[in-house]
Amino acid sequence: MDFFGFLNDSVTPCHTVKSLHEAFGRAGFKSVGIDDVSKMAPGESFFVERGSALVAVRMPKKNGAESRFKLALAHVDFPALKVAPNPDKNAAGVQKLHTEVYGSPLYTSWLDRDLGYAGILAVKKEGSIVAKPFRGKKLFRIPQLAVHLNRGVNQDGLKVNPQTDFDVLWKAAGCGSQNFRDALAQELAPGEELLDFDVQFFDAQPANAGGMNDEWVYSGRIDNLTSCHAIAEALIATEACEKDFAVAAFFNNEEVGSLSRTGAGGNFLKAVLESIPLPSNLSAALSDSFALSIDVAHATHPNSPEKHEPNHAPVLGGGVVLKTNSQNRYAGDVLGSARLRDLCARAEVPLQDFVMRNDMACGSTVGPTVSAMLGIPTVDIGEPILSMHSIREMMAIKDHESMIRLVSAFFC
């Protein structure tokens, strides 16, 4: 699956899952409902979807009492501005759209960017209500105030009030009488009626290679599309194991705490695993299995190296990062870390250690949630990136190759 194409196509959680659906479908994985999981035979590969979440499984050739699970986890969502239910506003000759902040974007990065819009249209068709993925073709913007009207901004920094400063300029007022909902309705086919929408803005600039040797990638949504891509690539390239299940789980809503029916705090993954025919006890098998929770890590910023703990300061291009945290913000324990170090050595993947400075708050991932819920030993790892949660982030292509090699070695 082309990495840049994946970054460019996956502009909302729903579109990420659509990209994954297509990639697994092309690779011969069967798209099944959860009811059909129990009918899957040894050696078969399948995936199940629940809204904007997806679980893909390669069954082992022999499904026996010794079968264990190799689980790779990632999230499909990213910080964004979502169009509010009643978004239309007018000001200074412009019709604009009120947005709600999703997750924790780096606010200033959303200004003066070309924004696309996409999401899900909830449509009534022949009596039933269906979700229709949608991606608009137009571009929009949230302009910054000119420096002349915001004297001191270069000295004091730009302060963004997300209530008043995140209305997106949509069209010239009086240029047609449409409101936002009417405009979306034009996307429908005959016989379809728009009942609701879930639409968000995204960075419309395509992913680019950068650096003198094209060693870097500049793109929106690197957190966490890079992990989704690495996991999908590895699982697709892996043959069915002799006795172990290779499982990839892609969750929504990590950026807002994971507690939803499509998030890691929901029962989706557990429901899929419980549906797999297993001759042994699932909990016992899981407690003797292993999961990689894969999410991006903070690379050391070359202009601000003091923001990292000096002995635990991963660098761009330095390899996969093992993230540990004494407050359990990341999943893991000493045996999990040891197992990962061993795996990296065997796969010839360079490994860097990250711990957060004690005087700074640490982020989290889906790792602790899934590990606690399933009782599966788990470690948190990721590719180092810069500008995390900016509308455009930056990573090293070498680290992505390392991650794909590591997850491939893990699965087989």
Ligand SMILES: [Zn+2]
């Ligand atoms: Zn993330």
